[in-house]
Amino acid sequence: MDKFFKTAENFETALRLIEVINRTTDDFLFVLDIANDTNRFFGPIDDEFDVRQPGKDTNTTAEMLNVVYPADRKALTEDLERIAKGEQQIHDMSYRWFNKRGEIVWVNCRGQVINDENGNPYIMIGRVSEEALRHLYNPLTGLWNKTKLREDLAARLNTGRGYLILFDINGLAAINLSHGRSFGDELLREVANLIDGAPNVIEAYHIDHNNFAAIVDAKEPSELEAIYTLVCETMKDKCSFASGAVPIDKEIFIDVGQLIDSANMTLKKAKQSASDRLEFFSSEEIEERINSLMLLEELKESVQNGFEGFEVYYQPQVKGGSYEIYGVEALLRYVSKTRGRVFPNDFIPLLEQSRLIEQVGLWVLEEALLQCKKWREGIPGLRVSVNFSSVQFEDRYIGEKIVDVLKKTEMPGNSLMVELTESIQLQASEHFSNRIKYLKAYGIGLSIDDFGTGYSNLGYLKQLDANEIKIDRSFVSGIRNGTYNYKLISNVIEFAKTNAIHVCCEGVETTEELAILEGLRPNIIQGYLFDKPCPAAEIEESYINASSEQFKERVRAINNIYRFKAEIGVIHFDAQDILRENDIGLWVIRIDKAKGHFEMHTDDTMDRILGMERKYAPAECYAYWHEKIAEGYADYVHENVDIMISTGRMVQLKYPWNHPTLGTVTVRCSGRRVEDADGMVVLEGYHRILSDVEGI
Ligand code: C2E
Ligand code: CA
Ligand code: CA
Numbered sequence: 001m002d003k004f005f006k007t008a009e010n011f012e013t014a015l016r017l018i019e020v021i022n023r024t025t026d027d028f029l030f031v032l033d034i035a036n037d038t039n040r041f042f043g044p045i046d047d048e049f050d051v052r053q054p055g056k057d058t059n060t061t062a063e064m065l066n067v068v069y070p071a072d073r074k075a076l077t078e079d080l081e082r083i084a085k086g087e088q089q090i091h092d093m094s095y096r097w098f099n100k101r102g103e104i105v106w107v108n109c110r111g112q113v114i115n116d117e118n119g120n121p122y123i124m125i126g127r128v129s130e131e132a133l134r135h136l137y138n139p140l141t142g143l144w145n146k147t148k149l150r151e152d153l154a155a156r157l158n159t160g161r162g163y164l165i166l167f168d169i170n171g172l173a174a175i176n177l178s179h180g181r182s183f184g185d186e187l188l189r190e191v192a193n194l195i196d197g198a199p200n201v202i203e204a205y206h207i208d209h210n211n212f213a214a215i216v217d218a219k220e221p222s223e224l225e226a227i228y229t230l231v232c233e234t235m236k237d238k239c240s241f242a243s244g245a246v247p248i249d250k251e252i253f254i255d256v257g258q259l260i261d262s263a264n265m266t267l268k269k270a271k272q273s274a275s276d277r278l279e280f281f282s283s284e285e286i287e288e289r290i291n292s293l294m295l296l297e298e299l300k301e302s303v304q305n306g307f308e309g310f311e312v313y314y315q316p317q318v319k320g321g322s323y324e325i326y327g328v329e330a331l332l333r334y335v336s337k338t339r340g341r342v343f344p345n346d347f348i349p350l351l352e353q354s355r356l357i358e359q360v361g362l363w364v365l366e367e368a369l370l371q372c373k374k375w376r377e378g379i380p381g382l383r384v385s386v387n388f389s390s391v392q393f394e395d396r397y398i399g400e401k402i403v404d405v406l407k408k409t410e411m412p413g414n415s416l417m418v419e420l421t422e423s424i425q426l427q428a429s430e431h432f433s434n435r436i437k438y439l440k441a442y443g444i445g446l447s448i449d450d451f452g453t454g455y456s457n458l459g460y461l462k463q464l465d466a467n468e469i470k471i472d473r474s475f476v477s478g479i480r481n482g483t484y485n486y487k488l489i490s491n492v493i494e495f496a497k498t499n500a501i502h503v504c505c506e507g508v509e510t511t512e513e514l515a516i517l518e519g520l521r522p523n524i525i526q527g528y529l530f531d532k533p534c535p536a537a538e539i540e541e542s543y544i545n546a547s548s549e550q551f552k553e554r555v556r557a558i559n560n561i562y563r564f565k566a567e568i569g570v571i572h573f574d575a576q577d578i579l580r581e582n583d584i585g586l587w588v589i590r591i592d593k594a595k596g597h598f599e600m601h602t603d604d605t606m607d608r609i610l611g612m613e614r615k616y617a618p619a620e621c622y623a624y625w626h627e628k629i630a631e632g633y634a635d636y637v638h639e640n641v642d643i644m645i646s647t648g649r650m651v652q653l654k655y656p657w658n659h660p661t662l663g664t665v666t667v668r669c670s671g672r673r674v675e676d677a678d679g680m681v682v683l684e685g686y687h688r689i690l691s692d693v694e695g696i
Pocket of ligand 2: 329419449
């Protein structure tokens, strides 16, 4: 090879060859004669860059430096010197050039040195690529962009230290509007140069619009304060900045995603504060991160030691109305050696972020299926619900893995319900629906967890062919506080019934909640009212071992629920007809006291309960209800309405009311103040009759 280039003839042949190769690429190839400092570029480089004098086909390093961005010249010269001295055989650098229009572009330049027969550097052949970096920088300011920031942070998180600082120009849109776009662009370039040239800044980035970042070689927050002050002071006549900084430290952040999220969080804090400032990731936040990373280490160790410290608890799900056991939900528990019991909400996100959930999740599945298999001897047809994270469904073989566990435990597909919390990523993905279809082909059920909190919509449920939806506890426990919850649940159940989807109400804690919910006839109920999640052995005692104290206790508790429901009168409990569907009326009262104007808006059920023969206008309706409040009770009702208005709390009242056809009945009413509308105080609530319901 070396000898080949040594004869002039061969050298010319080589150049012609390079000329040809150059036509196949958008890069610019070059051959540098090191000893003579003569560089030859190939291709139409003169169209874009003034690297050489017009008409000449070679240039010197000094000529080439003219197009290099001043701040990058030193590093380039040093690199070329090392090459000339034979200290280095490969040149690989990214730096900025000016193009003919004076714009900054990043190029990546790579070359390989060829030595002469004495081992001295002779020529370097290489290429300059603008294309390679085009997706990595912002053409307006010439700074690196977000993609490059991620790459650099990833590398730095592994090896180095320092800080990431974010800058946000306040009110850039307004500046553009009042001074014009080109003023705004000039401002951005000025800020870019300023940050790029600030002391200790290793690399600067233009993230988007008004957003800049820098990786800073700093040990102390004060060094960042200095940069922030410099930028603010220099620009103070034109704009102001909010800024946030976090240490680049792998003892604090698991990955780049977390680091960037945290930096954004500090920036947000800075923006929310009244004056412009630089906000740091607080020491408490750092401590919290370190703490959770330590917990993650423990979790990893536990997984390696055969899932030591992990345990699966089970929470029964009962059938609506009969309260017979229908299934159990498997819920993961963890007891740490150093900190004792840890809440799932604290350790499950860590398992997800680290993807340990993939292993742990399959372990839970196997435990749960084995347990269910055993319990099926005493409770035929028992089902088990197992939670899966969306992380687990990113695995293209998740379907196969689940089915493998079923086969291994010799359990039928329909004994398993896969619970998934719906997320927006899942919605969009075709892969996801394919994985679900795979499971369904084995008879495995799909349950949409935490329904109502996320992005779920009813059409999507149908498309996914879900078997069950679980209405989130926040709706269930709020059912007493607002008609919105009631309406939501009622609509969902209505929809589900027509589409043969089961409804499970989660987090039912009180008999009252149960009574209201059962008006809507959910299929399944799960909550502390029946059972808390407990170890497998306790389920056995309460549900299978009929002679145990726990078993008897449970039967007593259920009888109490029956009795309670029977006592309050409204809720006629019998196995066939759990509850009349139409005994709860919804109302909204709107009040303008100053004008003495009162309105009542009612739903159809309410109209029926009030015995109205037709739909009344709101003011008329209010008067109808109000005048039928039994004598001597109007003040009591008014007082309670005033409490609703002044406290915003849920208020319950009970009063006799003169029904047009039933005579005097006792009415139970709950209501509370919601957001005012049209300048009127708005109250919302429900209404039912506690006696003589028959005949309405
Ligand atoms: P989830 O799937 O929504 O589980 C229901 C949560 O509500 C459980 O919390 C349960 O203990 C609690 N709960 C049930 N009934 C009531 C009630 O009447 N009142 C109240 N206040 N709470 C009730 P837990 O066990 O702390 O689990 C929290 C979350 O952790 C679960 O929410 C689930 O998202 C996740 N999780 C638990 N085990 C696993 C697992 O094995 N894999 C995955 N991926 N996630 C799991
Ligand atoms: Ca669940
Ligand atoms: Ca849930």
